[in-house]
Amino acid sequence: MTDTVENKQTAPEPIIGPSPEGTELWEREPYDAEDYGEVADYRTDFDHAWPGYNPNAPEVWKELRESGCPVAHTDRYGGMWAPITHDTVHEVAYDTDNFTSRSVVVSTLRPGELSLPAPIGVAPPISSDPPFHGVARRLLLPPFAPKKIAPWEPEVHALCQRLLDQMGDIEPGETVVDAALQYAQHIPVNIIGRMLGFPEEDEDLFREFVHNTLERINQDPRERQVDDEKRLDLYIERQVQDHIENPRDDLTSYLLEAEIDGNKLQPEHVTGSIILLLIAGIDTTWSAIGSSLWHLAQNPDDLDRLVNEPELMDFAIEEFLRAYAPVTMARLVAKDNDFHGCPMKKDDWVLLPFPAANRDPKQFEDSDKFVIDREENRHAAFGLGIHRCLGSNLARLELRVAVQEFIARFPKFELAGDTRWSVGQIRGPRELPVRILETA
Amino acid sequence: MRVHLDAEKCQGHNRCYALAPELFDVDDYGQAVLIGDGDVPDGLEDKARLAASNCPEYAISITD
Numbered sequence: 001m002t003d004t005v006e007n008k009q010t011a012p013e014p015i016i017g018p019s020p021e022g023t024e025l026w027e028r029e030p031y032d033a034e035d036y037g038e039v040a041d042y043r044t045d046f047d048h049a050w051p052g053y054n055p056n057a058p059e060v061w062k063e064l065r066e067s068g069c070p071v072a073h074t075d076r077y078g079g080m081w082a083p084i085t086h087d088t089v090h091e092v093a094y095d096t097d098n099f100t101s102r103s104v105v106v107s108t109l110r111p112g113e114l115s116l117p118a119p120i121g122v123a124p125p126i127s128s129d130p131p132f133h134g135v136a137r138r139l140l141l142p143p144f145a146p147k148k149i150a151p152w153e154p155e156v157h158a159l160c161q162r163l164l165d166q167m168g169d170i171e172p173g174e175t176v177v178d179a180a181l182q183y184a185q186h187i188p189v190n191i192i193g194r195m196l197g198f199p200e201e202d203e204d205l206f207r208e209f210v211h212n213t214l215e216r217i218n219q220d221p222r223e224r225q226v227d228d229e230k231r232l233d234l235y236i237e238r239q240v241q242d243h244i245e246n247p248r249d250d251l252t253s254y255l256l257e258a259e260i261d262g263n264k265l266q267p268e269h270v271t272g273s274i275i276l277l278l279i280a281g282i283d284t285t286w287s288a289i290g291s292s293l294w295h296l297a298q299n300p301d302d303l304d305r306l307v308n309e310p311e312l313m314d315f316a317i318e319e320f321l322r323a324y325a326p327v328t329m330a331r332l333v334a335k336d337n338d339f340h341g342c343p344m345k346k347d348d349w350v351l352l353p354f355p356a357a358n359r360d361p362k363q364f365e366d367s368d369k370f371v372i373d374r375e376e377n378r379h380a381a382f383g384l385g386i387h388r389c390l391g392s393n394l395a396r397l398e399l400r401v402a403v404q405e406f407i408a409r410f411p412k413f414e415l416a417g418d419t420r421w422s423v424g425q426i427r428g429p430r431e432l433p434v435r436i437l438e439t440a
Numbered sequence: 441m442r443v444h445l446d447a448e449k450c451q452g453h454n455r456c457y458a459l460a461p462e463l464f465d466v467d468d469y470g471q472a473v474l475i476g477d478g479d480v481p482d483g484l485e486d487k488a489r490l491a492a493s494n495c496p497e498y499a500i501s502i503t504d
């Protein structure tokens with residue numbers, strides 16, 4: 001006992017306060033993921049990037065709620081809080097004074113002043129706070145408004161059909177396809193790449209960018225070395241240059257021509273927004289499609305109803321989004337505050353697990369049950385408050401069409417082996433072998 | 441029945457527009473706007489209730 005106390009007293013003082021001046025990335029406390037290992041108790045050692053978390057997340061949330069723990073904590077990542085009830089998630093999402101969006105992906109390092117030309121942030125508007133946030137967001141809203149997204153519907157149908165065709169000859173009862181690798185993962189990447197005006201053959205590269213950003217969070221970013229031709233920043237620089245020389249009707253040219261108060265956007269704003277659009281829509285929608293098919297593969301009654309009662313589709317999509325919301329966001333504590341008895345310190349991480357909020361029985365009746373025609377469904381899959389997912393209309397379209405096309409082609413299918421889940425803040429199947437039982 | 445929209449609370453989730461396009465439209469920024477003055481025509485009461493109970497931001501309310 002005495003030993004522990006003494007050890008604590010001699011431990012290095014954590015840096016509390018603004019990041020050391022002139023740093024690009026800084027570490028509050030020396031962190032080594034290896035030191036931590038398996039999570040024994042999620043209440044005191046919550047880790048969303050522990051490989052056991054995503055496959056069992058609904059059970060983890062349930063246990064936390066039932067043990068009366070609305071806000072979990074861990075020393076990992078230099079200190080992180082994880083509110084898991086709808087009320088607490090809602091409160092953090094709305095409180096932009098106490099919680100900053102400077103960084104929305106938990107990592108071992110925090111962005112410092114240099115990497116972060118405030119108030120823009122590295123990927124505006126997701127990494128921006130008010131008031132700049134509103135300006136940057138307003139700029140990006142029009143191209144993602146429902147009436148601008150709807151015309152893409154035939155394109156998404158054609159793409160899904162092409163991917164299904166590429167699966168080749170299907171022998172019902174025999175053929176196993178990977179619904180994540182052969183299907184879901186290709187859909188969002190193709191569409192956003194085309195919206196940005198990037199070459200279709202670069203899709204594999206985009207997925208690698210996303211993986212580096214979202215899944216390798218336990219590695220020091222300075223060690224996540226990648227070859228030059230696989231560096232996202234250099235790639236985007238080339239695409240931007242190409243669009244400067246050959247402007248066309250796409251999102252990249254839109255950003256290059258956009259103005260705030262009569263001024264063109266700063267180059268880092270354009271690049272940051274492109275990074276955001278590329279990263280944000282890919283893993284997330286891929287996960288939502290995969291989780292929905294994962295559910296249908298195990299619930300033949302729901303699959304049957306969806307095949308035979310297409311009018312249920314819109315409700316089913318919202319229920320997929322509620323029950324299997326893929327996206328957990330994060331904030332940094334902006335100033336010391338007491339949050340429901342939790343002593344939050346400036347620069348602590350705060351996780352925003354919208355998927356957990358969506359399973360809160362205080363907010364949803366039968367919250368752990370999938371109710372295909374759930375009538376009241378105020379789910380938070382796309383977030384709450386000012387950072388509502390900009391791409392939600394596109395994501396919904398892709399998810400709906402992907403499910404429609406898959407079940408139209410394969411009205412019966414089942415799981416055929418182990419599902420491999422993602423690691424980190426985006427939750428969804430990365431490998432999803434299903435056996436086709438019937439073809440249309 | 442009357443339907444009310446709090447533009448301050450609306451974050452453009454577009455649930456209302458999807459569920460009750462007879463009552464809600466969206467502007468160029470994807471923000472909801474009421475069609476008409478908020479009086480719910482006969483027969484659309486259920487749709488109004490549905491829209492209200494699916495808005496994640498509680499931006500829609502209904503009065504008799």
Ligand code: SF4
Nearest residue numbers: 450451453454456495
């Ligand atoms: S559902 Fe609510 S937040 Fe969404 S557009 Fe309608 S009023 Fe706005």
